[in-house]
Amino acid sequence: MSAARILVLHGPNLNLLGIREPGVYGTTTLEGINQALTELACELSLELDIVQSNSEGALVDAIQGAMGKCQGILINPAAYTHTSVAIRDAIAATALPAVEVHLSNVHAREPFRSHSFIAPVAVGQICGFGPDSYLLGLRALAKRLGK
Numbered sequence: 001m002s003a004a005r006i007l008v009l010h011g012p013n014l015n016l017l018g019i020r021e022p023g024v025y026g027t028t029t030l031e032g033i034n035q036a037l038t039e040l041a042c043e044l045s046l047e048l049d050i051v052q053s054n055s056e057g058a059l060v061d062a063i064q065g066a067m068g069k070c071q072g073i074l075i076n077p078a079a080y081t082h083t084s085v086a087i088r089d090a091i092a093a094t095a096l097p098a099v100e101v102h103l104s105n106v107h108a109r110e111p112f113r114s115h116s117f118i119a120p121v122a123v124g125q126i127c128g129f130g131p132d133s134y135l136l137g138l139r140a141l142a143k144r145l146g147k
């Protein structure tokens with residue numbers, strides 16, 4: 001069986017990881033997270049397409065672009081988690097299994113962060129484990145895909 005391809009999406013402000021509110025998000029950079037994901041993907045026989053954007057439309061375009069190309073989506077929608085019907089609809093439209101991840105425990109922070117527009121169209125949500133949320137999410141997706 002050929003390697004499954006996964007779209008990894010990082011939403012707004014995640015390009016600033018490492019310097020952005022380190023007390024909340026830690027000191028690992030986005031590059032560090034992507035490196036760890038790439039190593040794990042190799043172990044799990046997955047190929048990754050990694051995209052970060054601060055723009056909602058670009059994230060929707062990337063999700064649409066996964067149709068017919070990728071077998072699953074690993075997404076940290078960041079602030080768009082709590083606002084974006086467009087990203088939710090794009091995930092639903094692709095019908096690809098998606099896992100939602102967050103570095104912080106969104107349920108233990110401001111009340112508005114507890115609501116996710118994405119969770120109802122995701123296979124599941126993993127939050128609160130820092131960069132490990134992404135790695136756990138990739139493992140969960142691999143298992144879902146029979147990898």
Ligand code: DQA
Nearest residue numbers: 076077078079102103104113
């Ligand atoms: C986040 C949590 C969101 O509430 C926030 O807007 C982010 C990052 C996280 O990974 O913990 O930008 O998605």
